[in-house]
Amino acid sequence: MAAKTDLSKLNCSLARALAAVGDWWTLLIVRDAFLGVGRFGDFQRSLGIARNILSARLAALVDAGILARRGSPARPTYGLTEKGREMMPALVALMQWGDKWESAGRPPMIATDADGVAVRPVQVISRAGKAVAADQVRLLPGPGATKRTRDFMLAKGRR
């Protein structure tokens, strides 16, 4: 990072999402939270992260409304909020991508439904309910687009 540009200014939801959770530790902490980890010490041992960094990350996640501190202040538990839980599809999609392309076909971890049956690969689904292939997905300006963004996207979006 170092002297990094502020991603949250880029007028892009992806950039904002990354600004909120855009480093390794943050997403891995969220993953641990999904796994049921809640204690400071458990995060620390699970991830091998330095205590001060973990402290800062947890505070940032609470600040961002992704985690919530619960229980006794002296010995709190960190749990996902709704905002945090809604990261699940992105997390699973990333994990599946890693499974397929970076784990040589031997995934250390798989996402399942409540019955323990592996879920489908996450897909982009059209309004009509059909899977949309990656090269068919288009990114178009939304209501929050600036003129600059709009011009850029329309110029480049023609394919």
Place this chain on the structure above:
Amino acid sequence: MAAKTDLSKLNCSLARALAAVGDWWTLLIVRDAFLGVGRFGDFQRSLGIARNILSARLAALVDAGILARRGSPARPTYGLTEKGREMMPALVALMQWGDKWESAGRPPMIATDADGVAVRPVQVISRAGKAVAADQVRLLPGPGATKRTRDFMLAKGRR
């Protein structure tokens, strides 16, 4: 990051995915590539990234097999490979999360199908074809899990 631990050692697909694409610029470059950007200069202007950084990131992405250099060596075009295109669901999921939680309901950009109709929010879908709520998704050890990972996940995974 500075003296960072090597994420690719964590035996976690998410960590490996993050190790491959785990910084802001990388994902934003991939996003631009989805938008049709292919030229060095266009990436540079679009993102406001320093030339040397862009150069390094593009090389890393090519090296990781996410982008491919095509056309004349003197004036190449960077295009997504299949591995790159398969990041789309994760990218869209992250973008939608940013839309909902970080863009005050005015998304600068929306994902649509080929007809320009906004796609559904990305969901985790069970083998049987039903949406799985975030708190119903379970993460279980896969074939590549080490004993340590397995023990950890089973201990924490009980909910």
Place this chain on the structure above:
DNA sequence: CTGTATCCTTAAAGATACTG
């Protein structure tokens, strides 16, 4: 056990000049 406070190292990012 859950942090906070320091100190230190290092690598990531920026700026910029230069080359093919």
Place this chain on the structure above:
DNA sequence: CAGTATCTTTAAGGATACAG
């Protein structure tokens, strides 16, 4: 236009000691 080569800055991360 598409990079490479330097140089500098800065902040992220690690280690560790200390506090409640």
